Each structure stands twice: as C-alpha cells, then as structure tokens.
Amino acid sequence: MINAVSALTGRAEAPDSAAPPSVGPDPLAIAMTVNGAARSLQVEPRMTLAEALRGPLGLTGTKIACNRGACSACTVWLDGVPICSCTVLAVEIGTRRVTTIEGLARGDALHPVQAAFIAHDALQCGFCTPGMVMSCAALVERQPDLTADDVRAAISGHYCRCGTYPHVVAATLAAARTRKE
Amino acid sequence: MASDDKPHAERFPFGIVGAGLGVVTRQLPPDEPPPLAPNADLAVIGRPVPRQNGRAKVTGATRFTVDISLPGMLHGRILRSPLAHAEIHGIDVTAAARHPGTRAVLVVARPDELTGATLRYVGAPVAAVAAVSMVAAAEALRLIRVDYQSLPFVADMDEARNATAPPVFDAASAPAGYASGFPARLNLPLDGNVRGPATDGRGDTAEGFAEADLVVEGEYRTQVQTHCCLEPHAIVADWRADGLTVYMSTQFTAGVRHELAEAFGLPLDRVRVIVDGMGGGFGSKSTLGSYGRIAVALSRQAQAPVRLVLDRQEEQMDSGNRPATWQRLRIGAKRDGSLTAISLVSYGTAGVALGAGVGNVAQALYACPNFAAAQYDVFTNASPGCAMRAPGNAPGAFGLEQAIDELAERLQLDPLTLRDHIDPSPVRREERRIGAERIGWRRRHAPGADPGPIKRGMGVAQSLWGANVQTNSACEVRVMRDGSVEVLSSVQDIGTGIGTVLAQTVAEVLGLHSEAITVRIGDTEFPAGPPSYGSRTTASITPPARAAAWRVLRPLFREAALALNAAAEDMAVRDGRILVRGDSGRSIDFRDAAARLRTDRISAVASRSDDYGGFRWRMADAAQARQDLGGVQFAAVAVDTETGVIRVERVVAVQDCGRPMNPLLIESQVQGGVLMGLSYALFEERILDRHTGRMVNPNLEQYKLAGACDTPAIDVVVLENYQANSATDAYGIAEPANIATAPAIANAVYNAIGLRLRALPMTPAAVLAALGKFPARS
Amino acid sequence: MNRFTWATARTIAEAAAAASTIVADAMTALPETAGPGDGTIVKAGGIDILDLLKENLLVPARVASLRDIPDLDAIVEEADSGCRLGAMATLAGLAAHPLLRQRYPAVTDAAGESASPQIRNLATLGGNLLQRPRCWYFRAAEYRCLRKGGGNCFAIPGENQYHAIFGNRPCAIVHPSTVATALVALGATVDLIDAEGAVRRLSLEDFFLPPERDLQRENDLRPHEILTAINLPPLPTSARMVHLRQGEKDAFDWPLADVAVLLDLSPEGICRSASIVLGAAAPVPHRAKPAENALLGKHIDESTAGAAARAALAGATPLAKNAYKTPLFEALIRRALLKAAAPIVKERG
Ligand SMILES: Cc1cc2nc3c(=O)[nH]c(=O)nc-3n(C[C@H](O)[C@H](O)[C@H](O)COP(=O)(O)OP(=O)(O)OC[C@H]3O[C@@H](n4cnc5c(N)ncnc54)[C@H](O)[C@@H]3O)c2cc1C
Ligand code: SF4
C-alpha cells in the first residue's frame, strides 16, 4: 500500500537513519473514499475519523457519545467491517473504504435494516441509532442466517440508554428474513 | 353535533377494558370535543403507527443539537474544579484571553474583594472560554491560572451526617427551595449537613404498631445513578441584537425560554428555543443549567454563536444524577395482612442540591391507617443531583416493595395474596392477575429451593406514579386550502415519539392517515407545549391537539354541509372524506372541502383544559389527575451462588397509562424503563474516590450500563384504562415503567437464594458477601 | 489531545528505528517536562494509544503506524504444528481463525470475549498485550500515582474493587489483557526485533514484569524494539484447554476474573501436567503454581478441582473492596478444570 499521506503532501521529512518520513502536526491534505465518493480534506494527524466525518466532511449522522470505544455510537464501516470511528485517526484510513449511515441507503431505498428499524420501532431518541444500524446492517450483510444471540453479540458493544435492544434484535431478525427472500 | 359552547353532560367510557369497562356521565366543558370511544372503535389512535421521524433517524438525517453548526460559530468549553471543596482567591484569565483563538472568556466562580468564591464539588464550573475551535478552547482553558485554597470536604453521606463532618454549606448559603426530586420543601431546619425532616403522616403510628401482630423492619440503600444520555448536554447559543436564539438538547423548550428571558433580562418574545433531534434526557435536561447560561453569556460577549457540548466526563461529573438514599422502613400488620402502621425514615444526598427523598410509595401504595415519614436531605461535596426517571419513587419502591415481600413471607402469604388484601387499586389488581399468568407465578417455589449452584427465583413489585398534567400546554392545528394539515407546538420529542402521537390524534379527528399530518414541534415559535418530564407530555398535549383539530374541523364541516346539502351537525369523517352521518353515499373528499375555504389557511389553538372530573391538585402550571398510574412487574432471575452473578431472565411489565395512544411506542417506553431499572439494580454506580471526592468512573466503560446481552425477555402488557378526564384520556408511561423493576429483581433474588439484598447495585460482590463466601472486612 | 507528527513505517526495521520511546517511559516524565518531547511511539490498532492521547496522559512528538508493514498480521501454522501469530493480527481475526479455534480454543475464546466486536476489529494482539492498565487512577490525569512516576498508590487506600488480589503491593493493577491469560497458560513466547533485525525471543510469562521488578512498566519491551509475533508451542493431542471469564455483565465488560487452564491428562484421566493462569488477579497474568502442583498425578474431579482452586487462592492478599474475587476465582478455576477434564466431545485434529 502506498503511503497516501506523504504522497499527497510532499511534506515528507528527510528520514533519520531508517526511520520513516513524517507529516504534520499542521493540517495536511488527505484523500478518503467515503460512501463511494472520493473526498479530500485537511486534517491534523490527531483528528479522529469520527471528528473528520462530522467536521470537514459534514457527515453528522455518525455520532460521538463516549469518545473512547465504550459505546459504539460512532460505528462506521471500514471496508465493510464495523469499527468505532472515534478510535481511529483520519490520517490512517488510506485506501480503505469508509461507509457511514448516510451511505447505507441506495438513494431512496432504505437498507432492509433501516426499514425494519422503523417498522419495529427500534429507535427512541435516535442518538445511538446510526451506529446501531451500521452494526446490524453489517451483520445482515455478512451472515444471512441469524439468531437473536447473533444480533445481541453484534450489538454487545452498543449502549442505548433508551433501551431499544429488544426492538433492535427483532428488527434485525426481520431484516435478515426480508433479505433472504 | 351537540352544541358545545356550554358545559353539558356526556357519557364517557370508564374503567378497564376487559375488567369491567363501563360508562360514566361527566360535564363536558365548553368547546371540548365529544367523548372519544375506546380504542377498538378508533381508526388511528391506539394503533401501532411507526414514528414519523423514524426515517430521518435511521438515515442519520436528524439534526441533534450537537450537529448544529452556524456560520461563524465558536466553541465553548468550561474549566471545572479539580477539588471537592475549595475557595478561589484569585483567577487570572489574561493568558487565556490572549490565546489567538479566544473570542470570549467568562469567570463563573468569581471571587469578590473580601471572600473567595466557593467551589463545592469536583467538576463545579470555574470559568469558560469561547474560541474558534474545540482545540483552541481547550488550549485557552489550560492557560487560566486559578488560585485554589483547598477546604475540608465530605463526599460520603454517612460521614456527612456526623456532627463533626465539614459543613458543605452554612445556613446562608444552603439551597433552601424546592428541588426537582421530592420532598424538598421550604423552610426546613439545617443541622450541620442534614436538612429536614420533611414529614408526612396520618393516624398514629405508635398506636398502629401497638396493634400489629407482626412488625418487619429493614434498612435499604440505593446508589447514585447517572443519566448517561447518549447525546451529551448541548447548546448552541446565538445572541443577536434583535434577540436570542438557542438550539438546545432540552426536555422543555418553553421552560428554557422562560429561564433565559429571566436570566438575561429579555422579553419572552425575543427568546427562541429550538430542538429537533434530542438524544435523551431522563430528567437531566429539564432546565437551562449552568452550561446553558454559560454558553449564552459567551455568545453575548463574543457577539457570535457559541456551541457548547459537554464531554462524557463532564456528563458523568456534572450533569445531574439520581441521588443516593438510605431508608429505614417499619411496617406493622395484622395476621390477615392488614397493615396497621408504616414508618419511614430516609436520608438521601443529591450532593450540593436538594431533592433526595424517596417519594410517596410508602405513603400511598397501600391502605394503612397510620403512616409517618421523616425524610432528610444530606448535603455532600458532590455534584448536584436532579430528577431522574421516576425520582423518589424508584429508590423508594426498592425499599418498600422488599419490605412488603418480607412481610408476606413472615405472614406466610403469597406476595400477590397479601397485595390483593392491602392494595386498593383495581388497576394493579388486574395487572397482578395478568402478570402472574404471564410469568407463570404458580411455578414459583420456596426461597432457595433450587438444589444446584445456580438458583432461580421469581419476584414481583408494584409501582405508583402521579398522573401529571401541565395545564400551560397549547397546540395549534392548521388546515390549508389544499387539504394539508399541520400540528404545531413547542413540545419536544425526546424519544417518546410524541410528534407521531400528535399526528395520530389530529388524524383521528380529521379522518385522515397520520402520515398526512405534518408535525412541527420543538420550537418556541409555536404555541407553548409542556415539558417532557414527569411523564406528563402525552397527558398534557394530546387533549389540546384533539380539541384544536376538532375546532378547525368545524369550518370544514360547514363547507362540506353546504356542498352536500346537509346540516353541519350531521357531518362526520372517514378515510379522508367528510360524509353525512348515516348516509355514507353523500360525501366529499377532505381536500375538496378544504378547497372551499374562504382563506388559504385556517387554524385553531387549544390549551389543556382541566380534567373533566377535576384535578387532585393544581399549582401554577402543574396539576395532577385524581387517579394514579399503577404498574406491576414480575422478574425471573438466575443467581449463580458461586460467582455471585445475577442474570435476569425475564420481566413481565404490566402498566397503566390511561388510554394507550400508540402501543408500539408505549412498548418501547416500557422496555426502556425496565432496562434502566435493571441496569440500576445490577450494574450502575457512581463511585467517588473517598480521598479526593472525584468520580473514578466518569465514562461509559467503568460506569456500567446494561447492554443487549444483559437484556432479558421483556413482556409488555398495557392496560386500557379510561377515566373520562380529558379529550384523549391519555397519560404518561416513561417513569411508571422504571419504578418496579429493581425491587422485582431484588424480590426474585430473595426467592432464588433465600437472602435479601438490601442495597443497590446487586453486584457479584454483594451477592457473594450476602452468601458469606468471603470474610467481611471493615 | 496534543499535536503530533505522523509517520507510517513500511518495514519492521523502519518501525524499530522510529520507536524511540516506549509508552510507559513517555508517561512517567514529569508533567512539567511532558510537553511534546522528541520521542516517537508506535501505534498498532490505536485503541489504547488514542485513549491515552485523548486524556493527555501521553504527549508524544511523533506517532508511527505499524499498519502498513506487510504480513505482520499473518497467522501461520509452523512446521512443528505450533502456531505463529503476527503481532498485528486483530482480536477479531484471531477469534475467527478456524485452525486456532480447533487447536487453541482457549486463545480464540479469550480473544473473542475481549471488549466489543467493533474494538476487536481494530485491536491487535500485540497492542492488546502491550496496552496499559485500566486502573482508574492511572487513567485520570489528576492522579500522578506510582506507576506514572509519582509517590503514591491511590487505589490501595481508595477504590480498589477491580484491583489485584495477588502481588498487589505497592501497585495493585490487574494486567488488562484477557488473551494474555490464555497465552501464558499455553507457554507462548514473544519475538521482539530491533532496528538491526536482532530477534529477542522470550517466554510471554517472563516478558511481563510485576511491580517488584518494574513499577512503571508492565513488560520488558525496550526502545527501538517491535513485537512481531507470538508463538504458540505445539501441544500433544491429549492436551486440553479452557478459558473462562466472568464479568459483572455478560458481554462488553472487563472480566472481574478470568482463568485459563491447560491440562495434559493420561488416557486414564490422570493429570500429567497442568498450567493454570489467572487474569484480572495480579499485575501480571498470575500463574497459580500451588494449584498446578496440587493436581499432578491426580484424577480431576469435583474434589481435586476444588482443592486445587482453594490452593490457588491460598496466597491471595485482597484489598478492602475486592475480597469477593477470592470465591469468584475459586469457582472459576474449579469450573475451568472440570470443563477441561470433561470427556472431549469433538476430537481435536
Ligand atoms: C471499552 C473497552 C473495553 C475493552 N475490553 C477489553 C477486554 O475485555 N479485554 C482486553 O484484553 N482488552 C480490552 N480492551 C482493550 C483493547 O483490547 C486494547 O486497547 C487493544 O487490544 C489494544 O490494541 P491496539 O492494537 O489498539 O493497540 P495500540 O493502542 O495501537 O497500542 C497499544 C500499545 O502497544 C504498543 N504497540 C502496539 N503494537 C506494538 C508492536 N507490534 N510492537 C511494539 N509496540 C507495540 C503501542 O506503542 C502502545 O503502547 C478494551 C478496550 C476498550 C476501549
Ligand atoms: S494501582 Fe498502580 S496504577 Fe493504580 S493508582 Fe496504584 S500505583 Fe497507580
């Protein structure tokens, strides 16, 4: 994999001995594929992916609730795999594809998990919902045959203070069924 | 259509569907819509309609306060006290002000010439900065120099009760008024850190105990629980010459507007408060709060919009919490179970605030002629508590309902039989019957009867919550000439789905689908709506919504009558049409009737009328219905007696909220209440370091919340209970559903292991200690 | 979070050359001198590093990523039928690995029960073993405790419900890694490579440092060293292993206690060797030697397992608020032994 950072900025420092070149701490331009579109933005190396999405990229659907990996509200996909976007830096995304809640529906057509969340009332205040949807949608994409325990395991890192877990499980099982049909 | 400009008698459905639903005749106040039939006869109300803003929420489109970004917006941040008790002798903000990103600096705890400013808990606001970025604000904060003088402090309630404990306040500085919990009352004595007692009573408990054949006595403790709203407390304040606009994650737009007007000396019409997406409040976002005041002051100083969002640590350390309590209960009874006396003494601490009482369950849940309560608030050097989902009654029920369970056992009565005998509520009687059947109560065995290390048990507990109403609640309904309909109120949707319920209410009146109604709420530009706390939103705002829709329908009926050559009194609505009652062949499309309107838009505003049967009490804008909201919950648990781990396997929650407006949304609310109760019972606890008074678990990792894997099967049953009180007869559910869970679990644990856990949370350590599995240490 | 520069190492040599500072040393610098120094720290998944950066507990000048070093995440079967786990393999990757699941289920169970699915998708094995402790005083910038180069431990006289019951003076952390419990029980070794390519291999058990050997570092990682792999030894087909964890919650909770056992039983069911390691018990994964000895030559049943469990806890020195861990560990050890010794349902291949 090429080093997108130094390639883009050209600010690479002369390597001391064999150490790799570095960039920052000032903002640098990086490129990122978000929801299928190539985006370029300025970030300081210390900026997390969650902050980059919500700030320069204007994708506020991704929520920050604990900012330390403890609630999964900020879940997005990296190459299709759910991760907490508050626990990675924007500079290290490189060529990996980022999918956020804004990129889940195909135009007007909701992802089956999104539709099922509405039908089963798997959301209350809705703040944990984007992350919850991303985790459940990843599960449904990966594993067509689901049990309630699979869903619970997939969302075991999510907190929902409103207590939507039972409806989230029901909705995700229903979405998996529609998906199979 | 009866003439409705004068009060007249009407017959209303009355009672519990399936358990003696009847009819009652009540005077209907003028201009109120006619009695509403039971849900079975309605088209939209009572149906499981999915929430309208669901699509926005599942696509990430909903704008929460934390998502709002205005041109030129600055970022605010608060410097907070590192010490539990300190005096500030000097504070130097020059370096912070000189930071290139700084646009405003505010000293919150301002020492005056003679005395220092006193800080009374770790996390108390000291100063604040608005800067061009979050990073700049944080950097500027670090440049503020504060000269703290540390003072002796007390963070533990038991220690604070000692006469020798360092005083948190003196008589002059102590908060004295009402507080969000109850029973904080005016003019109670303060002795050291102990304020009270607030007393309640009836009869003579000494006599009552003398008459008793049996007395149970126990001490119960509950911990501090934090609200943990997923969306942090957040505000965007935009101060301008022509007025103040505030976007705020709040449970009460209209109330915050009042607070702002008063705090900043603005007329009400110059203050606008807006909330769209609202990521949970649970009581902690009821008021403007210090952070709100700070943000507005920063915006005024900087002449620019300021966004202030608390981080998770601030959330945990200073955004409110459920106070800790200690309760001693004594209950006397006759052999047959009749209660002769209840006495309650409680001490609770809401830190530097008031309101740590244990509610009114002991007073009001059961028939007992003699009752005495003395409740004390204890000040500690800890962050201020505030209302949290069923304040008072949630901790109170943990004590009372275990005491009743214990009494039943001592009387050798089934806990349900005892309650049938002492609980006068027909609602809970029915709820007990339904719940017992669902959970399979007959299979319940004797305490500790399971042979293996994993022991199962079942328990039950009850709840009571006032049916609250905000009379200062208004709603507007508009119909446009193209037949489009809007419902407007400043009421906010904090996750309950009230917007959808309003749409249903209006749709029912107008004969439309609920999706046809545009809901515009969460903005004080609209008629003032109720707060979303005290489980009063639905009870307060659906009746005026129905009334307003009813009033706006009349001109449409007149137009339709003209078009159909019929009398306006004979008009009715169905499936998007206005028709002649009894002659459905003669009808006109709702839109065609609207097209005949004289003006582009007609509108009606209605406010919450008094309950038809009268309120129990009314004070200023708040009132309470005559009947309480009852609930009964059953829990089935498995206790691993070797590891001490309690697993809740099943909960059956049978609840009452008057007329259930939308069973889908209600089920969500009840599940949420049960889960918060379960989490309270087993996991949650704010832990303060005893040597510094600082919270050691101020995050969502070490402060433990129930997750999906801790969630039992939850059966929700909601009664349909008509009381002929308002145009919808609907009441709240969020808080009632949170009260009985912890005691039901505790009683189930007792049934499993034959030992009573009288303190929360019921951790493995607590279970193993109760089982005597390790030597107790001081 | 403070500013830092960012580098991406593409080879182990580059990474080792860059890794001038180990995190523990960066965190013991006095607060006054702590401003961005000249040190470079390395970052794997970054879960732990980011936490420390956000709390301003760590203020490095530069952060170097290991993510782009090829093949550092490989999981390979060795000729001797042992296994080599690349340090950059994620916990999710370990948990889902079919061969590991078959041969080293204690490892996959431990990995699969750590943290949350989202975290496991990023967290690496190397980072997990090298993460700093979760002691809540340690994690709060307000407390400069012994482990951060200060003069006191705040936990021992303070809030210690989740702290150690063994070897807990003068610092009472529990080692945070859940997989470490299983790996130490299996006798895993670690490979550390410096900038010149020299490899240091030592047993994981010796790699971890208890407070009496080093109060500020939990392990023997040295500046300019990269942890490249964890080697799992080949095991006889008669070996049986179990990892059990118990949290307050069923998932997404740090264990209150976790136990890994590795048994070698004769065909008659007699214990030929036993390795029993306790996690969340001590500042390092705690080898329960007395319990191991108690089992040698014995048939494993309720009574011998119970006796071994009691022996394991005999030397415990609980603090004011964590004595409950004693019975909890006893139960877990006994259950793990019985489970490991139970007739095998599915043959290991
Ligand atoms: C909410 C939450 C719950 C958690 N629960 C658990 C749990 O139950 N059990 C558990 O075990 N863990 C748990 N964790 C911890 C988590 O698993 C670790 O933080 C993670 O594994 C660290 O791995 P990483 O790759 O992200 O490490 P990084 O953060 O990248 O690095 C950690 C440390 O290792 C160093 N480092 C990393 N790789 C190398 C290398 N190859 N060579 C030299 N140095 C290196 C870094 O310099 C740094 O000091 C939890 C974390 C969170 C946030
Ligand atoms: S246990 Fe160790 S890390 Fe925690 S406060 Fe004590 S010395 Fe510091």
Ligand code: FES
């Ligand atoms: S905000 Fe990222 S996990 Fe909580």
Ligand code: FES
């Ligand atoms: S819906 Fe409110 S936190 Fe999940």
